[in-house]
Amino acid sequence: MTDTAEKQDYSSTLYLPQTEFPMRAGLPQKEPEMVARWQEMGLYKRLRASAAGREKFVLHDGPPYANGNIHIGHALNKILKDVITRSFQMRGYDANYVPGWDCHGLPIEWKIEEENYRAKGKEKPDLKQPSAMIEFRKECRAYAEKWIGVQSGEFKRLGIEGDFDNPYTTMNFHAEARIAGELLKFATSGQLYRGSKPVMWSVVERTALAEAEVEYHEVESDTIWVKFPVQHVDREREKACISQYFDFVQMNSELAASERATAEAAAKIDGASIVIWTTTPWTIPGNRAISFSSRIEYGLYEVVSAVNDYGPQPGEKLVLAETLHRDCASKAKIELRPIRKVFSDELATIICAHPLEALGYTFPVPLLDGDHVTDDAGTGFVHTAPSHGREDFDAWMDNVRALEARGISTKIPFTVGDDGYYTDEAPGFGPSAEGGAARVMDDNGKKGDANKRVIEALIAANHLFARGRIKHDYPHSWRSKKPVIFRNTPQWFVYMDRDLGDGSTLRSRALKAIDETRFVPAMGQNRLRGMIEQRPDWVLSRQRAWGVPICVFADKDGNVLVDDEVNARILEAFEKEGADAWFAPGAKERFLGDAHNPDIWNQVMDILDVWFDSGCTHAFTLEDRPDLKWPADVYLEGSDQHRGWFHSSLLESCGTRGRAPYNAVITHGFTMAEDGRKMSKSLGNQVFPQDVMKESGADILRLWVMTTDYWEDQRLGKSIIQTNIDAYRKLRNTLRWMLGTLAHDKGEEIAYADMPELEKLMLHRLAELDKVVREGYDAFDFKKITRSLIDFSNIELSAFYFDVRKDALYCDAPSSLRRRASLAVIRKLFDCLVTWMAPMLPFTTEEAWLSRNPSADSVHLEQFSEIPAEWLNPALDEKWGKIRQVRTVVTGALEIERKDKRIGSSLEAAPVVHVGDPALFQALEGQDFAEICITSDITVVADEGPADAFRLPEVGKVSVEPKLAEGRKCARSWRITKDVGSDPDYPEVSARDAAALRELAALR
Template sequence: MTETAEKIDYSSTLYLPQTEFPMRAGLPQKEPEIVARWQKMDLYKKLRASAAGREKFVLHDGPPYANGNIHIGHALNKILKDVINRSFQMRGYDANYVPGWDCHGLPIEWKIEEKYREKGRNKDDVPVNEFRKECRDFASGWIEVQTEEFKRLGIEGDFEKPYTTMNFHAEARIAGELMKIAKAGQLYRGSKPVMWSVVERTALAEAEVEYADVESDMIWVKFPVTEGPDALAGAFVVIWTTTPWTIPGNRAIAYSSRYAYGLYEVATAENDYGPQPGEKLIFAKRLADESAAKAKVTFKFVRDIEAGELAAVICAHPLHGLGGGYAFKVPLLDGDHVTDDAGTGFVHTAPGHGREDFEAWMDSARALEARGISSAIPFTVDDAGYFTAEAHGFGPDAEGGAGRVIDDKGKKGDANDRVIKALIARHALFARGRLKHSYPHSWRSKKPVIFRNTPQWFVYMDKDFGDGTTLRSRALNAIDGTRFVPGAGQNRLRAMIEQRPDWVLSRQRAWGVPIAIFADDHGEILVDEEVNARILDAFESEGADAWFAEGAKERFLGNDHDHARWNQVMDILDVWFDSGSTHTFTLEDRPDLKWPADVYLEGSDQHRGWFHSSLLESCATHGRAPYNAVITHGFTMDEKGEKMSKSKGNTVTPQEVMKDAGADILRLWVMTTDYWEDQRLGKTIIQTNIDAYRKLRNTVRWMLGTLAHDKGETIAFADMPELERLMLHRLAELDRLVREGYDAFDFKRIARALIDFSNVELSAFYFDVRKDALYCDAPSSLRRRAALQVIRTLFDCLVTWLAPMLPFTAEEAWLSRNPEAVSVHLEQFPLVPAEWRDDALAEKWRKIREVRKVVTGALEIERKDKRIGSSLESAPIVHITDPELRRALHGQDFAEICITSAIEIDGSEGPAGAFTLPEVAKVSVVPKLAEGRKCARSWRITKDVGSDPLYPDVSARDAAALRELGFKP
C-alpha cells in the first residue's frame, strides 16, 4: 500500500448509520415531554376519531380508591390495562378506555373524621351533608393527583370524562339498581351475625376483611346435663371456644352424629379450679385424652354414648343465675359443621355471634319452639363492643359497668377476663389456655372485628326470581360462560359463590349512596314507581345528598302514603355495591362503550371483591355477568419474595422508578414478568430490565441509522436473496405469535420473543452479516437494496408491535423515522403476507447456522488467544462430512455469513485437533489466516486488492462501488 493510498479517507463513501435517535434514552426527561405532546395534540380524541365505525373492544376499569398516591400495585394494574387497550386499538378495534374511581366509603370518611378529631370537633355535631361535601372534596383532590400519575405511566384514556361513583348520575343509577332488586322481592331486612368493626362502627363484607395472626384466650366450659337419659344424669357436656365473650350469647350446643362420643369420669386431678375426681364428662372419644391433658386430669372411660341419647340431652347454661339470667334450656343440636380435629367434639352455639351457629339455630327453630324452647336470638353486644343488658351480669347494670369486647382503638377489652372469672366462680371452667390463630381484621383500620347479630339489609342468594332461577344459580351459570385468565380463577370464584351467605348491603356510615327505600317496622319495603322516580330525579340533579336533606321523607313520599308507617332507611350501601354497579352507568349509559365488557382485569383478591360484587349485582338486575372475560394478576413482592411494607423499608414506588429510570422500564418489567402470579421487584430486577431495554433500544437505533440511506425502493419477494426471505419468514412467524399473544394476554411470551429476536437473530446475526453489504455495496446492489427493504419492514413491525408495551420509546422511534407522522399509536400492526412463511427455507438456514456456530466458536478461541484481532483476518477451512449440511451451504457466500474474508468447505474428516462442538456432529474447523491485502474501505483481506489501478488499496467489489458513486481519490 502506498503512502498516498494510506491517506485516502473512504468514510464518506460508506453508508454508515446516521440518526439523531440517542443511544442514551434519558427517559425520565423525555417521557414527560411526550406526555405533554400527547395532551397538546389530544391524542385520545384522535384515537377515537381514527377508530370510528370499528368493532368496539371494551376493558372496563376496576376503580381504584381515591385516597392517596398510586403504589406499585396500581402501576402494574394500569400498565396491563393500557397494553391490552393499545394492542386491540392497533389491531383494528375501537378500544376506548374510560378510567374510573371508587369514591364512597369508610377510608375517606375516616380521613375526614381524623381531621375533625385533630381540631377537637365531633362528627355527630356536623350536618351530614356538610360532612359529605368534605368527603367529596377529599376524593376529588386525589382523583386529580392520581390522574397525573397514571398519565405519567403512559396510560391513555378518557381522563377528561372518567367515571366516578360519586358523580350525581352514578349515584342515581346505583340507587336505581337497588330499587330493581327491591322490586323483584330480593331485598330484605334480617337479623344475622355479620362481621362488625367496633372501631369503624359498621358492618363489613368478606371483601373488606383480611386475616392476621392473633393470640386468643381459649376455654373449655362445662354445661351441666339437666334432662336426658338417666345414665347421663349429673354429667357435663364440655365445649371449647376461643371467644369466651360469646358465652353469654350461648343458646345451644352442637354435636355430630358422625362421631363417636363417650362418658368419662375424672380419676385424678391436679388443678385449682377445674374438674375434680368423680365428675362425669362427655367428649368425642377421639378428643377426650387431649382435653384431659389440658385440664391436668386423667379419665376413666365409663360408657359409649349414642347419637340418639345426645339428641335428648338438655343442659343448663353454665352462668345460670348470674345477674338474674340464663335460666333457659340449652339443647343439643346435630350439626354438619362440627369437626373432631380440635376441641371436644361439641361446638358452643351462640347464634348471635357466628354464621354457622345462626344457621344451625334457625334450622332447628321450629322444632325447638315445639319443645317449648324459645328460638329468640339475644343482642348481647352493642355497636361499640360493649355488653348489653341481655348479657346478664356483664351489661350496663353489672358491677363496674358493661364489659367490652374490643375498645374503639381496636385493643382487646375486659370481656374475656370477666366471663372467665365468672365461669371459675361457678365451677364451670374445665380448662383454659392461649392459642395463636388467624383472625379477621378490617383491611382499612387493621383492627380485629367481631361477629355480631344486627339488623341489616340483605339480598337473597337462594330466593326464586319467579323464573326458576336464584341469584346463586344465575351467578354460577354466568361463571361457566366466562373466560378466565388464568383458568384457576374460575374455580376460585365458583367456590366463593357456592358457599357465600346472603349479601349484606347495609353500612352504618354517612359517606355513600343511601339505601334509598322506605320500609315499615316489620321490614316491608314500599314499592312505588312514582316515589322511586322522585328519588332518582333528585339524585340525578342534586346527588345522593338529597336523601339526607331536611324534609326528604315528606318530599319523596308525597301525599299518597302514611308518613307515620313508612320509615326512611338511613343506612348507606356497601361500597362494593357501588363498584359492582359501575357497569350500568359506564358501559350501558355511554354510547362510546358497550355492555357487557369484553374484559375485567384486577388483582386476584378481587375474586372476593369487584369481580364478585359486579357478578352478583349484574346477575340480580341483568341476569348475567357484566363481563365476557376475567383476567387476574398477582401481587408485587420485594426481591426476596417478601411482602412490601414501609416498616420493612422494602417498598418500591412507581414514582421512584419513573424518576430514576423511566416509565418504559417499569412497563418492560410488567411485560417480562409472570403477572398471573405474584411478581418480584427491586433494584437488581430494575437494573436487569434497564440492561434489556438498552439492548432493545440499540437495535432500534441501528435500524434508524441504517434507514437514513433508505430510498423506499421495493424489491419483489421472489427476487430477494435467501437471507432476506428468511428474515421475512421470521416476521411471519412472529406476527402470528404477537397477535396470538395479545389475544391470550400473554405479554411475557411476546416480550421475550421480540427481545430474543432483536438480540439473537437481528443484532448478533442478520445485522452482523449484512453490515458489510449495507455499508460497502454499490448503490445498485440488489443485496443492499433488499436488505434496506427488509430492515424497513423489520422496523415497522417491531416498533408497532412494541408500541403497546413501550409507548414512549415506540413514539420517539416512530417520529424519528417518520417526522411527518402524528403518532405511532394511530398506526395499525402491519399486515404480513402469508407468502412470507417458508418453513423449508427456515429449516435450510437452521442447518447453515448450525455450521456457522462451529465456525464462530473456532474464531472466538483465535481471538481470545490473540492470533487474530477480527474475524475478517481469517479464512478457515470447514470440514463437513454430513451431505445434508453441505447441500444447505451450496450456493451460499458462507464467508459473508461467517464474517470472514474467505472460507473453504471440505467434505473430508477434519484433522486431529480441529475445533468441534459436541452439539453439531460431523463438522470441524481448522483456523487459517486470510491471504492477500486488507481493503482500506471494507477491511476485508482479499487477493484482489489493487486490481483496479484507480483505487489501488481497495478490493474489486469496493472499487466498483466507488466508481458507481463517482468517488475520485
Template sequence: MTTAEKLDYSRTLYLPQTEFPMRAGLPEKEPLLVKRWQEMKLYNRLRESAAGRPLYVLHDGPPYANGNIHIGHALNKILKDVITRSFQMRGYNSNYVPGWDCHGLPIEWKIEEKYRAAGRNKDEVPVNEFRRECRDFAQHWIDVQTEEFKRLGVEGDFDNPYTTMNYHAEARIAGELLKFAMSGQLYRGSKPVMWSVVERTALAEAEVEYHDYESDTIWVKFPVGAAGGIGGEKGEADIRELLDAHVVIWTTTPWTIPGNRAVAYSPRISYSLYEVTAAENDFGPQPGDKLIFADALADESFAKAKLESKRLRKVTAEQLEDITLAHPLKGLGGGYDFAVPMLPGDHVTDDAGTGFVHTAPGHGREDFDAWMDAAKDLAARGIETRIPFTVDDAGFFTKDAPGFGPDREGGAARVIDDNGKKGDANKAVIEALIAANMLFARGRLKHSYPHSWRSKKPVIFRNTPQWFVYMDKDLGDTTTLRSRALAAIDATRFVPAAGQTRLRAMIEDRPDWVLSRQRAWGVPICIFANEDGEVLKDTEVNARILEAFEAEGADAWFAEGARERFLGSRANEPWAMVTDILDVWFDSGSTHTFTLEDRPDMKWPADVYLEGSDQHRGWFHSSLLESCGTRGRAPYDAVITHGFTMDEDGRKMSKSLGNTVVPQDVMKQSGADILRLWVMTTDYWEDQRLGKNVLQTNIDAYRKLRNTIRWMLGTLAHDEGEQVALSDMPELERLMLHRIAELDELVRKGYDAFDFKRITRSLIDFMVVELSAFYFDVRKDALYCDAPSSVKRKSAIVVVRHLFDHLVTWLAPMLPFTMEEAWMERHPDAVSVHLEQFRDVPAEWRDDALAAKWRKVRQVRRVVTGALEIERREKRIGSSLEAAPIVHVADAELRAAIADVDMAEICITSGISILAEAAPEISFTLDDVKGVGVVPALAGGTKCARSWRYTDDVGSDAEFPDVSARDAAALHELRALGRL
C-alpha cells in the same frame, strides 16, 4: 498525490446516521411526550381514527380515591393500557375509560380524623356538610392519581372518567338497588355479620383481611340435664347415667359464651364418658367428675387441664340428641335459665378442641345456620329461639348478657375498644366461669383472625339488623341469584383458568349478600320500610328519588324534608326512611350500568375485566352478583387476574420493612418504559418480584432493545424507498421476512391470549440474537460498502424497513414512549405511532422450507464462530475478517444446506474452505452439532482499506489501488452519482 491518498473512505460508506440517542434519557423525555399527547389530543384522535371499527371494551375496575398510586396500581394500569392499545392497533376501536371508587369508610375515616384533630364532633356537623368534605377529599385524589396514571403512559378518557360520586352515577346505583327491592330480592334480616367496632359498621368479606392474632382459649363445662332433664325414650336408662356429667366445649372467643344457645356434635365422631381420677389444678374438674369428649381429643384435653382420667363407656349420637344441657352461667345476673339443646352439625370435627362446638347463633354464620335449621323443632320442644343481641355496635355487652352488661358493677364489659385493643370482656367471662366451677381449662392461641383491611384492627361477629339480598330465593324463572351467578361463571373466559374455580367456590359457599353499612358517605339504601321490615314498592316514589339524585346527587336523601318530598301523598303512612349506606362493593359492582350501558362510546357487556386476584371476592364478585340479579348474566365476557408484587426475596412489600418500590421513584430514576418492560416480562398471573436487581435486569434488556432500534434508524437514514421483488432477494433477506411472518402470528396470538411475557421475550430474543448478533452483523458489509445499485444492499434496506415498521408497532402498546420517539425519528411528519396499525404480512413471506434450511446453515455457523472466538481470545486474530477457516462437514444434510451459501459472508470471514470429510482431532467442535469441525486459518490476500476484508483483488483498480474490486466499483458508482 493520488485520488486514493486524498479520499477519506469512511465518508464513502453508508454508515448509520441518526439523532436517536443511545442514552434514552427517559425521565426527562417521557413527560415531554405526555405533554405532546395531551396538546395534540391523542385520545380524541384515536377515537376519530377508529370510527366505524368494532368496539373492544376493557372496563376499568375503579381504584380508590384516597392516596398516591402504589406499585400495584402501576402494574394494574400498565396491563390495562397494553391491552387497549394492542386491540386499538389491530383493527378495533379500543376505548379506555378510567374510573374511581369514591364512597366508603376510608375517605370518611380521613375526614373524621381531621375533625378529631380540630376538636370537632362529626355528629354535630350537618350530614351533607360532612359528605361535601368527603367529596372534596375524593376529588383531590382523583386529580392526583390522574396525573400519575398519565405519567405511566396510560392513554384514556381522563377528561371524562367515571366516578361513583358523580350525580348520574349515584342515581344509577340507587336505581339498581331499587330493582332489587322491587323484585323482592332485598330484605331486612338479623344475622351475624363481621363488625368493625373501631369503624362502627358491618363489613363484607372483601373488606376483611386475615392476620395472626393471639386469642384467649377456654374449655367450658355444660351440665347435662340440669335445665330440663332428658328427652325421648331411646336408651333412657343409659341417658340417665349421664345426668351428673358435663359436655365440654372449646372456644377461642370467651366473650361469646353469654350468647350461647346450643352445643353442636357430629354423628360421625366417636364420643365417650370419662371420669376424672386425679387433678393438679387451681380450678376445674376434680376426681369423680364425669365428662363427655370426642375420643380422639380426650387425652389431649385432659393433659391440658392437668388431669388423669379413665374411660367409662361409649356415648352414642342418639344419646347426645336426646339430652339437653344447662348454660354454664345459669343464675348469673338472674339470667341464663334456659335449656341448651344438642344439635347435630356437619361443621363439627375432631381435628381440634373437644369434638363439641359451642353455638352462639348471634356470633357466627355456621352457628346461625345450625340454629335456624333447628328453630322449628326447638320451638315445638318449648325452647326459646330468639337470638339475643349480646354486644352493641361499640363492642359493649348489652342487657341480653346478664352479669356483663349495664347491670354489671362498674359498667358493661367490652370486647374491643375504639382503638381495636382487647377489652375486659374475656376476663370477665372467664372469671365468672371459674366462680361457677364451669371452666375446664384455659390457654392462649395464635391463629389467623379477620381484621378490617382499612383500620387493620380485629373485627367481631355480631348479630345485627341489616339489609340483605337473597342468594337462594326463586326469582320467578326457577333460577336464583346463586344459580344465575354460577351459570355466568361457566360462560366466562378466565385468564388464568384457575380464576374460574376460585370464583365459583366463593359463589357456591357465600351467604346472603349484606348491603347495609352504618356510615354517612355513600349512596344511601334509599328505600322506605315499616316496623316489620316490609319494603315500600311504589314506582312513583322511586321515580321521585331517582329524579332528585340525578339533579342533586345522593345528598338529596339527607336533605331537610326529604321524607315528605319523596313519599308525597303517602307521607302520613307509617313508612320510615332507611338511613343505612350501601356497601361500596355494590357501588363498584354497579359501574357497568352507568359506564358500559350509558356511554355511547362503550358497550355492554364488556369484553374484559382485569384486576388483582383479590377481586374474586371483590369487584369481579360484586359486579357478577349485581348484574345477575338485575340482568341475568355477567357484565363481562372475560376476566383476567394478576398477582401481587413482592420484594426480590418474595416478601410482601411494606413500609415497615423498607422494601417497597415506589413507581414515582422508578419513573424519576429510570423512566416509565422501564417499569412497563418489567410488567411485560413478568408472569403477571402469579405474584411477581421487584427490586433493584430486577429493575437493573430490565434496564439492561431495554438498552439492548433500544440499540437495535437505533441501528435500524441509522441504517434507514439511507433508505431511498427502494423496492425489490421477493423473488429477487437473497435467501437471507427472505429468511428475515419469513421470521417476521412467524413473529406476526406469535405477537397477535400473544395479545389475544394476554400473554405479554411470551411476546416480549420472543421479540427481545429476536432483536438481540437474530438481528444484532446475526442478520445485522452479516449484512453490515453489504449495507455499508456495496454500491448504490447493489440488489443485496437494496434488499437489506427493504428488509430493515419492514423490520422497523413491524417491531416498533408491535412494541408500541408495551413501550409507548420509546416507540413514539423512534417512530417520530423515522417519520417526522407522522402524527403518532399510536395511530398506526400492525402491518399486514404478505402470505408469500412465509417459507418454512427456507427456514428449515437456514436452521442447518446457522448450526454450521455456530461452530465456525465458536472457533473464531477462541482465536480472538488467544489474540491470534483481531477481527473475524482476518480468518479463513477450514470447515469439515461430514454430515450430508448440513453440507447440502450450505452448498449454495456464501459461508464466508455468513460467518463474516474473508475466506472459508468447506471440506466434505470428517474433521481431524485438532478441529474445534460443538457437542450439539454433529459432523462439523473447524480448523482455524488466517486469510490470505491484502486488507481492503475501505471494507477491511482480505482479498486477492486489492489494487485491481488503478484509480483506487488500496481497495478491493467490489469497493472500487462502488466508489466509481458513487462518483458518477456525485456523492464523492
C-alpha cells in the same frame, strides 16, 4: 498496502448508521414531554376519531379508591389495562379506555374526620342533623375530587391513554342516581330484605364501627375452657372410624383380638365432651355451634387423674386436638390417657348439648368444619357464636342450608343490646334473671359482671374445664379509646337463593354466568365459583355517612314499600341533586308524597356498601356511554377481586339482568419485594412507581410488567429493575441501529421473488412472529410476546442478521440488490417491531417512530402491519436451520482462535469447514458462507475432516480447521482478499469496494 493507503479515510464512502436517536434514553426527562405532547395534540380524541365505525373492544376499568397517591399495585394494574386496550386499538378495533374511581365509603370518611376534625381538636358534627350530614358529605366529595386529580396525573405519567377528561366516578350525580336505581330493582323484585349480622359496636358511643375506626390496645381478659357434652353421633360413622383406627393399630403392633374388642368398646364417644377455649366468656350464651378443622388431627382422651376444685374428673372422656392435649391437661391440672384418633368425618356428625342447657339453652350445638380453625392455641375447637364474631357469623351462614336440612334452627339470637346488657334471648342473664340483666360493658367502657356470672354458671353446671387470664390485643374505638364488642345488629341483605320468578335464583344465575365467562388464568373460574357456591346472602348496608343511601322505606317489620311513583321521585332528585337529596330536610315527606302515611314508613338511613357502588359501574358506564358497550369484553383486576369487584359486579348484574357484565375476567397477582416478602413500610422494602419513573422511566416499569408472570405474585426491587434496564438497553440499541441504517433507505420496494434467501428468511421470521404477537395479545400473554421480541432482536437480528449484513449494508454499491433488499427488510422489521411493541413501551416506540417519520403524528395512531402469506416459508426455515448449525461450529472454532490471540477479528480467518453430513452440505451449496460466518474467505469440503479439527458435540459430522486469510486487508471493508489492488484506480481496496467507489463517484 502502504502506510499512506492504510491511513486514508474511507468512512465517508460507507453507508454507516446515522441517527439522532440517542443510545442513552433519558426517559425520566423525555417521557413527561411526550405526555404533554399527546395532551396538546389531543391523542385520545384522535384515536377515537380514527377508530370510528370499527367493532368496539371494551375493557371496563375497575375503579381504584380516590384517597392517596398510586402505589405499585396501581401501576401494575393500569399498565396491563393500557397494553390490552392499545393492542386491540392497533389491531382494527375501537378500544376506548375510560378510567373510573370509587369515591364513597369509610376510608374517605375516616380521612375527613381525621384531618378536618380530630387534627384540629373539633368535634365531629351530629350527622343526625340534615344540614350537618350534607355539609360533611360535601367535605368527603371535595377530598375525593382532589385525589382523582392527583391519581389522573400519575396514571398519565405511566403512559396510560384514556378519557381522563371525562372519567366515570361513583359520586357523579348520574352515577349515584343509577346506583340507587339498581338498588330499587332489587327492592321491587323482592330480593332485598332486612336481616342481621354482627358488627363492632361501641357501647360508649352507641354506634357501629368499621375496622378503620378501631385501634388495638393490650388488655388482660378472662379466658376459659368449656366442656360441651356430646349428645349425638352417627353410630355407623363412629363404628367405621373406630374400625379404621384399630386396623391401623393392629397392623403396627401386637394387639390380640380380645384386647381389640375391649379397646373398641371403650373408644365410643358416649359420655365424652368437646372442649373449646375462648377469651370472651360473655359470648357463651350466644353459642350456637362448635367449629373444627379437617386439617387438624384430633384424639379421644380419658382423664386418669385430676388435682382441681372444679373441671374434669377421672373417668371423663374429652376430645381435643392431638397437638394441644398436653397443654390443655396442664391448664386443667389433669393427666390424660389417649384412647384413639377421632376423624373429621366423625366430628361432622356430632351434635353437642349447650353447657348451660339447665338455664334454658336447650337447642342442639352442631360441629362445623371451618377454614378459620387452627391448632396454634386453645383446643383445636372454636366456640362459634354467630351474634358475636365475623368468622363465627360467616361459619354459621356458610352452613345455613345444611343445618336447615338437618332440622336445626338457624336463627341468630340478639343476646346483647346496644347498651351492653344481656337481652331475654340470653336465658339466666337477661332482664328476667335473678338479680336482673348482666352487663358486658358499661357506659364508661368498663368491664361489667357478664364474664363473672357466666363462669359461675358453667361451674355450677360442671362444664367449666379450666380458667385463666391472658394479655392480648383487643379492639378499641379511636374516638372514646374504650373497648368495643361484637354484637348482632339489623342489616339489609339480598337473597342468594330466592326464586326470581323464572325458576332461577341469584346464586344459580351467577354460577351459570361463571360457566359462560372466560377466565385468565383459568383457575380463576373455580375460585369465583367456589365463593358463589358457598357465600351467604349479600349484605348491602353500612352505618356510615358518605355514600349512596339504601333509599327505601320500610315498616317496623322490615317490609319494603314498593311504589313506582315514589321511586321515580327519588331517582329524579338524585339525578339533579345527587344522593344528598335523601338527607335533605323534608326528604321523607317529599318522596313519600300524599299516598303514604309517614308514621308507618321509616326512611332507611343506612349507606350502601361501596362494593354495591362499584358493582353497578357497568350500568352507568357501559350502558350509558355511547362510546362503550355492554357487556364489557374484559374485566381485569387483582386476584383479590374474585371476592370484590368481579364478585359484586357479577351478583348485581345477574340480579338485574340475568348475566355477567363481562365476557372475560383477567386476574393478576400482588407485587412482593424481590426477596419474596410482602412490601411494607416497616421493612423499608417498598418500591414506589413514582421513584422508578423519576430514576429510570415509566417504560422500564412497563417492561418489568411485560416480563413478569403477572397472573402470579411478582417480585420487584433494585436488582430486578436493573435487569429490565439492561434488557431495555439492548432493545433500544436494536432500534437505534435500524434507525441509523434506514437513514440511507430510499423507500424502494423489492419484489419478494427477487430477494436473497437470507432476506426471505427474515421475512419468514416476521410472519412467524406476527402470529406469536397477535395470539399473545389475544391470550393476554404479554411475557410470551416480550420474550419472543427480545430474543428475536438479540439473537436473530443483532447477533445474526444484522451482523451478517453489515458488510453489504455499509460497503456494497448503491445498486447492489443485496443491500437494497436488506434495507427493504429492515424497514419491514422496524415497522413491525415498533408497532408490536407500542402498546408495551409507548414512550420509546413513539420516540423511535417519530425519529424515523418526523412528519408522522404518533405511532399509536398506526395499525399492526399486515403480513403477506407468501412470507411464511417453512422449507426455507428448515434449510437455514442446517446452515446455522454449521455456522455455530465455525464461530466456536474462531472464538478459540480469538481467545488464544491467533486472530483479532473473524475477518482475519479463512477456515476450512469439513461437512460429512450430505443434508448439511447440500444446504450450504450456493451460499456465500464466508459472509454468513463473517470471515474473509472460507472453504467447505464434503468429508469428515481430520481428527484434530474443532468439533461441537451437538452438531455431528462437522469440523473446522482454522486458517488465516490470504491476501491484503481492504482499507474500506477490512476484509482480507487476494484482489485488493486489482483495480488500478483504487489500489487500497478490494474489487467489490473499488466497484462501489466508482459507482458512488458517478452518482456525485
